[in-house]
Amino acid sequence: xxxxxxxxxxxxxxxxxxxxxxxxxxxxxxxxxxxxxxxxxxxxxxxxxxxxxxxxxxxxxxxxxxxxxxxxxxxxxxxxxxxxxxxxxxxxxxxxxxxxxxxxxxxxx
Amino acid sequence: xxxxxxxxxxxxxxxxxxxxxxxxxxxxxxxxxxxxxxxxxxxxxxxxxxxxxxxxxxxxxxxxxxxxxxxxxxxxxxxxxxxxxxxxxxxxxxxxxxxxxxxxxxxxxxxxxxxxxxxxxxxxxxxxxxxxxxxxxxxxxxxxxxxxxxxxxxxxxxxxxxxxxxxxxxxxxxxxxxxxxxxxxxxxxxxxxxxxxxxxxxxxxxxxxxxxxxxxxxxxxxxxxxxxxxxxxxxxxxxxxxxxxxxxxxxxxxxxxxxxxxxxxxxxxxxxxxxxxxxxxxxxxxxxxxxxxxxxxxxxxxxxxxxxxxxxxxxxxxxxxxxxxxxxxxxxxxxxxxxxxxxxxxxxxxxxxxxxxxxxxxx
Numbered sequence: 493x494x495x496x497x498x499x500x501x502x503x504x505x506x507x508x509x510x511x512x513x514x515x516x517x518x519x520x521x522x523x524x525x526x527x528x529x530x531x532x533x534x535x536x537x538x539x540x541x542x543x544x545x546x547x548x549x550x551x552x553x554x555x556x557x558x559x560x561x562x563x564x565x566x567x568x569x570x571x572x573x574x575x576x577x578x579x580x581x582x583x584x585x586x587x588x589x590x591x592x593x594x595x596x597x598x599x600x601x
Numbered sequence: 602x603x604x605x606x607x608x609x610x611x612x613x614x615x616x617x618x619x620x621x622x623x624x625x626x627x628x629x630x631x632x633x634x635x636x637x638x639x640x641x642x643x644x645x646x647x648x649x650x651x652x653x654x655x656x657x658x659x660x661x662x663x664x665x666x667x668x669x670x671x672x673x674x675x676x677x678x679x680x681x682x683x684x685x686x687x688x689x690x691x692x693x694x695x696x697x698x699x700x701x702x703x704x705x706x707x708x709x710x711x712x713x714x715x716x717x718x719x720x721x722x723x724x725x726x727x728x729x730x731x732x733x734x735x736x737x738x739x740x741x742x743x744x745x746x747x748x749x750x751x752x753x754x755x756x757x758x759x760x761x762x763x764x765x766x767x768x769x770x771x772x773x774x775x776x777x778x779x780x781x782x783x784x785x786x787x788x789x790x791x792x793x794x795x796x797x798x799x800x801x802x803x804x805x806x807x808x809x810x811x812x813x814x815x816x817x818x819x820x821x822x823x824x825x826x827x828x829x830x831x832x833x834x835x836x837x838x839x840x841x842x843x844x845x846x847x848x849x850x851x852x853x854x855x856x857x858x859x860x861x862x863x864x865x866x867x868x869x870x871x872x873x874x875x876x877x878x879x880x881x882x883x884x885x886x887x888x889x890x891x892x893x894x895x896x897x898x899x900x901x902x903x904x905x906x907x908x909x910x911x912x913x914x915x916x917x918x919x920x921x922x923x924x925x926x927x928x929x930x931x932x933x934x935x936x937x938x939x940x941x942x943x944x945x946x947x948x949x950x951x952x953x954x955x956x957x958x959x960x961x962x963x964x
Binding site: 509 | 657659726815
């Protein structure tokens with residue numbers, strides 16, 4: 493089993509919001525929707541914009557530059573101008589902290 | 602947490618340029634790439650994340666109200682024109698009624714097309730898509746092509762050889778500018794290319810910004826448009842009346858384009874190319890409530906380009922949050938045009954000329 497990587501306290505991410513997390517030279521986006529947390533690659537697959545500056549609505553992240561949308565649960569691209577799915581990563585809340593598992597193969601994408 | 606970033610601007614080309622520089626293939630795009638202007642980091646004013654999130658929130662109510670009012674006005678003016686047509690009004694009265702109808706049919710469709718292409722007008726996705734298709738038809742603007750070109754416009758705003766949506770390329774083509782007050786170049790071009798798309802042909806330049814997966818959609822929509830035009834013409838023949846042609850399709854698109862064209866000029870024209878700061882290459886103009894309704898607040902153009910997730914109805918609040926870090930807004934459309942028109946005139950001979958907007962001192 494791969495190690496879980498600590499991101500931040502759960503309360504550091506507002507409900508229906510996203511936080512940027514940089515690790516080992518790569519950037520990720522970590523989301524909170526209610527009691528659930530999710531993680532994806534941090535850059536939009538369309539023009540490599542940081543998704544952490546975007547808007548989270550109903551389990552959808554919207555890119556701040558061109559409004560491309562992805563489902564944060566499975567990384568599906570939901571229509572123009574994004575065509576390529578987003579890679580997702582396992583995420584959990586453990587003892588009040590958000591953790592993600594990056595060594596594992598991405599769930600989708 | 603606030604959003605804040607800085608960008609440096611570097612010109613990839615000599616200041617003077619020709620229209621060939623604007624070609625997406627073989628133009629100045631490669632030099633722009635080398636100069637770091639493509640898909641670059643742009644300046645963003647510092648706006649607290651919490652306040653930005655509040656402004657980005659979507660709803661259906663604003664756009665449903667405004668769309669109902671807009672189509673109500675179109676129908677009202679259309680009914681007045683049809684009444685005048687059948688009652689035999691004199692030429693001037695009938696022309697004025699038609700101009701009001703066509704202006705409402707065409708010009709506000711530009712901002713509706715625009716907001717719905719971003720998906721910010723409504724919270725409900727299908728409502729954005731439906732109004733996007735309707736507004737595109739009213740403008741005679743191919744929906745697939747322009748959705749993708751607009752994404753590129755936001756990535757590389759006014760980057761020579763990359764942005765497909767230059768309103769005025771240098772040196773300015775004055776006859777084309779004048780003709781397009783009634784879309785006399787744009788609409789025939791769109792109709793011609795629609796026919797080409799309907800036969801499955803998409804140009805090499807368009808393929809630089811429309812991904813392959815979207816080509817079938819471009820072809821399908823073009824065929825639907827051809828069918829719509831056949832129906833309009835067929836109805837005119839069957840009813841032995843010009844009314845269907847006057848009320849729907851390209852004719853009202855052109856007759857009512859003057860306001861859209863005028864407002865479109867104010868967005869970027871005369872401002873410098875190849876700068877990575879929307880405060881320098883876009884304009885914010887203060888307008889009255891009528892124009893802001895017709896234009897869906899696109900007069901806050903610096904704000905829109907810097908934060909395109911913010912819906913049109915929240916742009917005045919965004920303006921209040923960031924105006925201290927922006928050039929002073931123009932106080933009226935005539936004030937902006939008084940700067941733009943002489944700039945266009947000068948750029949006929951001096952393509953290196955552009956208007957420098959004053960930035961506030963950095964804190």
